[in-house]
Amino acid sequence: MRAALVAEYRKLVSTRLWWVLLIALAAYLAFVGGVLAFSIVFAPDGQDTTMPGGADAAAGVYGLVNAIGYVFPLVIGSLMITTEFRYQTITQSLLVEPRRTVLLAGKLVVAIPLGLVYGLAGMAALVAVSAPLLALKGDGAFVTDPDVLAVILLGVVVTALWTVIGVGFGAVLPNQVAAVVVLLAFTQFVEPIARLALGAFDATSSVARFLPGAAADGLIGASLIGEMGGGSGDLLPRWAALLVLLGYAAVLAGVGRLTTLRRDIG
Amino acid sequence: MGPTRDAPVLAVEGLGKSFGSVRAVDDLTFSVRPGAVTGFLGPNGAGKTTTLRMLLGLTRPTAGRALVDGLPYAEHERPARVVGAALEASSFHPGRTGLGHLEVFAAQVGASNRRCRELIDFVGLGPAAERRVGGYSMGMRQRLGLATALLADPPAVVLDEPANGLDPEGIRWMRGLLRAFAAEGRTVLISSHVLSEVQHTVDDVVIIAHGRLVHASSLADLGALATPETYVESPAAGALAGLCDDRGWSRRADGAGLVVAGVPAAEIGAAAYAAGIELHQLVSRGVGLEDVFLRLTGGVR
Known part of the structure; x- marks a missing residue:
């Protein structure tokens, strides 16, 4: 198993993709975080009833690492599998390690430190740009507030979870182009709309909490979409959110093992 | 270099593979002995690659079995240490360097980074070691595939169409290498769709067509079938x-x-x-x- 981890680590760092995506994530979060912090700080007084303030505002901004950043760890995680199929390196990978469960497990495990690196970089970029802006307003950036600190730390953790879920997703859908398209469509379009739509009705609002993005919001305890939807109360408690996310990872990885990784290679 | 352990016999017994109603490989039986180069021959689409993929545990047979030293490939403890294989010259990530490619797969066969460097020099890719594979020619990919197969210095070598893309000098080099492997007692199996490409390399031939065995003998016995x-x-x-x-x-x-x-x-x-x-x-x-x-x-x- 140790050799499998070394192999997965080398696969990752021997191409440029991981740091290209890492820089893209950091730049994207720095930009959006800056814009959001700017609009909170410089919103005209008296009109900011829709804008959260104080610690909530800080938590919302730092929570962007999840709310809008999660597509990056999902994509890099899925690419850990889909590139093997795209370039047929899966053949050589299975020649040196025919135990397919070991191959998949190696990828899932290596996704954790990779995701933590993504989370740290994304969060650092986000805080570096938005905290000084938030601090311009008298009540400050709240980076030492315990609730805000939890958002920052869990934002890093949840990014690692997204990476693991991405690996599972790649195992279910090994076609690289299809996987990236589906991830983009789901994270940028399908899920946000589904959350707003399901959240609009009492009967379905409890279902919306179990969508992956909503569960991740529940884990970090901050929800941009929830707040825009008019109420942030509809989140799972942290322990339940963690279980839901781990469940997504386990189900996707399990399905991938029993489908993609059971098939003939070639 | 010499084999690190006794060379295995590669055996295929009643092997079959159907894709839907198409029988790609049908009741195929043959064995490959150590200490010789065996040519696995047949026209394109005869089922050679499918057979090799079943031998290497990548594809599941629908009938019969394929064995390495009496055991399916995937059931060996570290199978790539027993059989080194190169299946397709295109199976590389174009963004990885040649040396990087070797290092990725070295860990699981127990090869050191130094061994990777030695091998890339050995196959003549030393000057291109740090270049990305996307810029490699077909012949260079062929050489890199061979280096990957040799990572563990295995006692058996299986190469799919190893002469594809090689220039005449490369073909002669490959021939000398394979002959040396056989002389060292290793088991060597190479596939080709052109007999003339390998007839100066092989000792034995296994010929298939439409997934079925049509001939298996020494090259000399095959020559006896030729009538003036x-x-x-x-x-x-x-x-x-x-x-x-x-x-x-x-x-x-x-x-x-x-x-x-x-x-x-x-x-x-x-x-x-x-x-x-x-x-x-x-x-x-x-x-x-x-x-x-x-x-x-x-x-x-």
Whole structure:
């Protein structure tokens, strides 16, 4: 198993993709975080009833690492599998390690430190740009507030979870182009709309909490979409959110093992 | 270099693979011995790659089994240490360097980074080691695939179409290498769709067509299947044809003359002289192994 981890680590760092995506994530979060912090700080007084303030505002901004950043760890995680199929390196990978469960497990495990690196970089970029802006307003950036600190730390953790879920997703859908398209469509379009739509009705609002993005919001305890939807109360408690996310990872990885990784290679 | 352990026998027993109603491989049985180079031959689409993929545990047989040293490939503890294989010259991430590619797979076969460096020099890619594979030529990919197969210095080597994309100098180098492996006692199996490409390399041949075995023997025994032909031309074509028929020789028209199969030129010349038939040409034509190969693989069509 140790050799499998070394192999997965080398696969990752021997191409440029991981740091290209890492820089893209950091730049994207720095930009959006800056814009959001700017609009909170410089919103005209008296009109900011829709804008959260104080610690909530800080938590919302730092929570962007999840709310809008999660597509990056999902994509890099899925690419850990889909590139093997795209370039047929899966053949050589299975020649040196025919135990397919070991191959998949190696990828899932290596996704954790990779995701933590993504989370740290994304969060650092986000805080570096938005905290000084938030601090311009008298009540400050709240980076030492315990609730805000939890958002920052869990934002890093949840990014690692997204990476693991991405690996599972790649195992279910090994076609690289299809996987990236589906991830983009789901994270940028399908899920946000589904959350707003399901959240609009009492009967379905409890279902919306179990969508992956909503569960991740529940884990970090901050929800941009929830707040825009008019109420942030509809989140799972942290322990339940963690279980839901781990469940997504386990189900996707399990399905991938029993489908993609059971098939003939070639 | 020498093999790190006793070379295994590669054996295929009643192996079959169906894709839907198509039988890609059908009741195939043969074995590959150590200490020799075995050519696994057949036209494109005959089922060679599918068979190799089943031998290497990548594809699941629908019938029979494929064994390495008596055990399926995937059931070996570290199978790539027993059999080094290169299946497709295109199976590389284009963004990875040649050396990086070797290092990725080195950990799981227990090869050091130093070994990777030695190998990339050994296959002649030293100057290109730090370049990305996307810029490699077909021949360079072929060499990199070979280096990957040799990471663990395995006692058995399986190469799919190893001559593809190599220049003549590269083909000669590959031939020398494979001969040396066999001389060291390793088991060597190489596939090809052109017999002439490997006939100076192999000791044994296994020939398949349409997924079925059509011939397995030493190369020398395959050569014995080749029958000589003689081209004869005479102004008295009718008399010559009559002579052939009298003697029971099989003949066929070829240009201005006849081709007589299985009869040496001297015998035809003597018979024509005795019968008073004037000959203008009397030429021995050796039947190449390639013709035998084509006859064997075309026969089941």
